[in-house]
Amino acid sequence: MKTLNVQLGARSYPIYIGSGLLDRSDSIRPHIPGRQVLIVSNDTVAHWYRDRLEQALHGLEVDVALIPDGEAHKTLETCNGIFGALLERRFDRTCTLVALGGGVIGDIAGFAAACYQRGVHFVQVPTTLLAQVDSSVGGKTGVNHPLGKNMIGAFHQPLCVVADTDTLSTLPDRELKAGLAEVIKYGLIRDPEFFSWLEEHLDSLLARDNEALAFAIERSCRNKADVVAEDERERGVRALLNLGHTFGHAIEAGCGFGTWLHGEAVAAGTMMAADLSVRLGWLADAERHRAGQIFSRAGLPVHPPKDMSPDAFRRHMSVDKKARDGRLHLVLLRGIGEAVLSGDVPSSHLDATLRATIAAA
Amino acid sequence: MKTLNVQLGARSYPIYIGSGLLDRSDSIRPHIPGRQVLIVSNDTVAHWYRDRLEQALHGLEVDVALIPDGEAHKTLETCNGIFGALLERRFDRTCTLVALGGGVIGDIAGFAAACYQRGVHFVQVPTTLLAQVDSSVGGKTGVNHPLGKNMIGAFHQPLCVVADTDTLSTLPDRELKAGLAEVIKYGLIRDPEFFSWLEEHLDSLLARDNEALAFAIERSCRNKADVVAEDERERGVRALLNLGHTFGHAIEAGCGFGTWLHGEAVAAGTMMAADLSVRLGWLADAERHRAGQIFSRAGLPVHPPKDMSPDAFRRHMSVDKKARDGRLHLVLLRGIGEAVLSGDVPSSHLDATLRATIAAA
Numbered sequence: 001m002k003t004l005n006v007q008l009g010a011r012s013y014p015i016y017i018g019s020g021l022l023d024r025s026d027s028i029r030p031h032i033p034g035r036q037v038l039i040v041s042n043d044t045v046a047h048w049y050r051d052r053l054e055q056a057l058h059g060l061e062v063d064v065a066l067i068p069d070g071e072a073h074k075t076l077e078t079c080n081g082i083f084g085a086l087l088e089r090r091f092d093r094t095c096t097l098v099a100l101g102g103g104v105i106g107d108i109a110g111f112a113a114a115c116y117q118r119g120v121h122f123v124q125v126p127t128t129l130l131a132q133v134d135s136s137v138g139g140k141t142g143v144n145h146p147l148g149k150n151m152i153g154a155f156h157q158p159l160c161v162v163a164d165t166d167t168l169s170t171l172p173d174r175e176l177k178a179g180l181a182e183v184i185k186y187g188l189i190r191d192p193e194f195f196s197w198l199e200e201h202l203d204s205l206l207a208r209d210n211e212a213l214a215f216a217i218e219r220s221c222r223n224k225a226d227v228v229a230e231d232e233r234e235r236g237v238r239a240l241l242n243l244g245h246t247f248g249h250a251i252e253a254g255c256g257f258g259t260w261l262h263g264e265a266v267a268a269g270t271m272m273a274a275d276l277s278v279r280l281g282w283l284a285d286a287e288r289h290r291a292g293q294i295f296s297r298a299g300l301p302v303h304p305p306k307d308m309s310p311d312a313f314r315r316h317m318s319v320d321k322k323a324r325d326g327r328l329h330l331v332l333l334r335g336i337g338e339a340v341l342s343g344d345v346p347s348s349h350l351d352a353t354l355r356a357t358i359a360a361a
Numbered sequence: 362m363k364t365l366n367v368q369l370g371a372r373s374y375p376i377y378i379g380s381g382l383l384d385r386s387d388s389i390r391p392h393i394p395g396r397q398v399l400i401v402s403n404d405t406v407a408h409w410y411r412d413r414l415e416q417a418l419h420g421l422e423v424d425v426a427l428i429p430d431g432e433a434h435k436t437l438e439t440c441n442g443i444f445g446a447l448l449e450r451r452f453d454r455t456c457t458l459v460a461l462g463g464g465v466i467g468d469i470a471g472f473a474a475a476c477y478q479r480g481v482h483f484v485q486v487p488t489t490l491l492a493q494v495d496s497s498v499g500g501k502t503g504v505n506h507p508l509g510k511n512m513i514g515a516f517h518q519p520l521c522v523v524a525d526t527d528t529l530s531t532l533p534d535r536e537l538k539a540g541l542a543e544v545i546k547y548g549l550i551r552d553p554e555f556f557s558w559l560e561e562h563l564d565s566l567l568a569r570d571n572e573a574l575a576f577a578i579e580r581s582c583r584n585k586a587d588v589v590a591e592d593e594r595e596r597g598v599r600a601l602l603n604l605g606h607t608f609g610h611a612i613e614a615g616c617g618f619g620t621w622l623h624g625e626a627v628a629a630g631t632m633m634a635a636d637l638s639v640r641l642g643w644l645a646d647a648e649r650h651r652a653g654q655i656f657s658r659a660g661l662p663v664h665p666p667k668d669m670s671p672d673a674f675r676r677h678m679s680v681d682k683k684a685r686d687g688r689l690h691l692v693l694l695r696g697i698g699e700a701v702l703s704g705d706v707p708s709s710h711l712d713a714t715l716r717a718t719i720a721a722a
Contacts, residue, residue: 076437080506087508090679115476118503118514119594142479145441147448153479154515233480318451 001027002218006137007229011157015137015225017218019210021164022052028123029056031159034094037062038086040109041100042069045127048170053100053125063089067108071257074104074144076152082112096121096159102128102175103135103262107150110141114156124158127167129179129213130263133186133220136161138228138238144257148316149249155233163221165214173299178263180205180298181244183216185266186223188291189243192337194219199290202297240339243331244270247304250316254308260301267300276345276353277332287336306361310354362388363579367498368590372518376498376586378579380571382525383413389484390417392520395455398423399447401470402461403430406488409531414461414486424450428469432618435465435505437513443473457482457520463489463536464496464623468511471502475517485519488528490540490574491624494547494581497522499589499599505618509677510610516594524582526575534660539624541566541659542605544577546627547584549652550604553698555580560651563658601700604692605631608665611677615669621662628661637706637714638693648697667722671715 001018021027037060039046039053046066054062065085067078086095097120099109106124113122124136142153168176183205187195197219198205204212224241231238248269251260260268274291277283292302304313317328327344334340362379382388398421400407400414407427415423426446428439447456458481460470467485474483485497503514529537544566548556558580559566565573585602592599609630612621621629635652638644653663665674678689688705695701 076441080437083506083513084508087506087512115503115513115515117512118501118516140479142476145444145448147445151448151478152444152476154476155479 002214004218004221004225006157006225008157008232011139013158013160015161015163015221017132017163017165017214017221019165019214021162022049022125022167023056025056027056027162028053028098028125028160031123032057032060032096033121033159034096035061036089036091036095037098038082038089038091038095039064039098039100040067040082040105040112041065042067042105044069045101045105049100049127049167053098057098067105069104071104071144071252071262074108074257076143078108079112079115079143082109083116086112086116091116091120093117093120096123098123098125099136100125100127101131102126103131106131106136107141107153108143110139110156110158111143111153114141114154119156122156122158124161126161126163128171128175129168129217130175130182132163132168132217133179134182134224136163137221137224139232149253149257163217165210165217168208168213174261176206176208177299178261181263181267181270181295181300183220184294184298185241185243185270186220188270188333188336189240189331189339190227190337191219191223192335194223195294195336199294202294206298239329239341240331243333243339244268244273246317246328246330247272247313250313251304251308253316254312255305260305264301267295267298268302268304271295271302272304272353272357273330273332275357276330276349277334279349279352280332280345282340283333283335287333290336291333303361304357306358308358310351310358313354363575365579365582365586367518367586369518369593372500374519374521376522376524376582378493378524378526378575378582380526380575382523383410383486383528384417386417388417388523389414389459389486389521392484393418393421393457394482394520395457396422397450397452397456398459399443399450399452399456400425400459400461401428401443401466401473402426403428403466405430406462406466410461410488410528414459418459428466430465432465432505432613432623435469435618437504439469440473440476440504443470444477447473447477452477452481454478454481457484459484459486460497461486461488462492463487464492467492467497468502468514469504471500471517471519472504472514475502475515480517483517483519485522487522487524489532489536490529490578491536491543493524493529493578494540495543495585497524498582498585500593510614510618524578526571526578529569529574535622537567537569538660539622542624542628542631542656542661544581545655545659546602546604546631547581549631549694549697550601550692550700551588551698552580552584553696555584556655556697560655563655567659600690600702601692604694604700605629605634607678607689607691608633608674611674612665612669614677615673616666621666625662628656628659629663629665632656632663633665633714633718634691634693636718637691637710638695640710640713641693643701644694644696648694651697652694664722665718667719669719671712671719674715
């Protein structure tokens, strides 16, 4: 078991990474301060892992709330169902919510924990690669609104994160690949050495080699933990973690949440950001090519959906959380391993990128 | 204009109290950091004060969202309407929500500000006595759930609070009296000198004497600000501010939110807490009598609703936020000006209080 600490003062917490952690009584249990525990999961994940997790929490008052699967259900309404479950069971301020599942489960359960009685405890047990390397680290929680993704939420740090690599064995191929998009992202934004390692070991990751996966997860979490420790509330450097996300969110919203997986949208969105970076003269074409190559090898899309218009992109991008007083700020690349937050991007360059990348699709 | 500072480190903020503040460009305006402002109000309040507030914010991009009036609409659904209004107008992270109205408006708008894009700025312009002395100070925001009041929420401090005493001129009598319940509460829990002042000046307050009101508001806010500065997250002493609230919330929920005003329920709830305190031998009967006298003189109820059963009380009280691992903690009185948080209250004493106070109604 590898342990990695996210340094946030009084809100610091450990991430445990390894095989067989779900069963170990020394991973989650010591972190739960009260008696009442609500596991939040969905049918699919609960089918595989619920019993093992309940066993590890033996002796506590454990209940389970199953919520519908998928990004389309990441709504205030689903959250309200969790509040109902907590209130029906008379759960008080000392209770703990345990998110067992992917990023959607973690985001919803985390937001429910942030708001229930103005904040209760929270543990993340991510069971997808995406959640293990990204959404379960850093305390961002929230739900979607029909007019924008992740527009309603809170910063709420977990007591601990338990990433059991065994859970990836039941992950569909498409979701494994979507998770790799975020792994590759860390290489692109701040860790060129890791990017090279990924180029070399991508096939092992796709073959689900346990050792390669554990290394990639730990390195990804370490990158994210370093950034979050420096800028918990995203006043500055944390925004760089959103490489590809402004374009990506527009794709997800434009196609209807759940049609493209988040990681797929991030891959295509990153290549759009790379295109814009090349246009601005910031990124060499050869480096954009390297980025495109690794996404393609991972079976990820490198173009936006061809039926989405530049107008649709602009509409969805204008509500992005990185917009400030009407100006759009984008994360762009100056090289492999060097992301920067742009000032106001000239709209002529943005238009050219939208037209060119959609045409290439 | 009186200025009172709530000391919360980086989240410190001023409360301005006085006549004619709504019109003054030096009260709210200097605190707003961005360009986009959404005033959240209801029809009644907006009718009186919207134009004056918009005038004071002249030059900014100001919009208004009107929400339905009353505690029954303090729901996630109403909040979702505010999120929709913000997203339709493309409001970004630099925007500010201004709550113009009573406690319900402040609680909803504050919670919306806490959650929109994981937190935007927020200003309170309370227009009821209750909101000026209680709900607008201290950063508690939230909405109700059908199974419990204020069960969904966040701590989110405003940039400033502007309490214009002129706005009380349009306040219905019943609401003025309900606000006095919380004013009297400060005397009861920690300020015996203020309690004596209230006994002496209650008639001036009921006659809406401006000077008496300004004094009572400032003294109330000072009491609350002191407590909140000591214990922002209600780990200890802040719980004392909830004198009468556990019983009171049960009354509000049992009768249907909005039937009893919050202050009315707090007055009756405080007298129930006083009854229990006398039963436990903590409070002298003469002091309970003084409390009952002043509530009665203010035209407030001193008994619970006679058609509510002890069982209904117990059911609603068991989800109280002060419950911990199944044990009920109540704020009780040891004297005028001395509240204490009880340990586990013997259920025989609680039963006796419920039976006796309901029978007396």
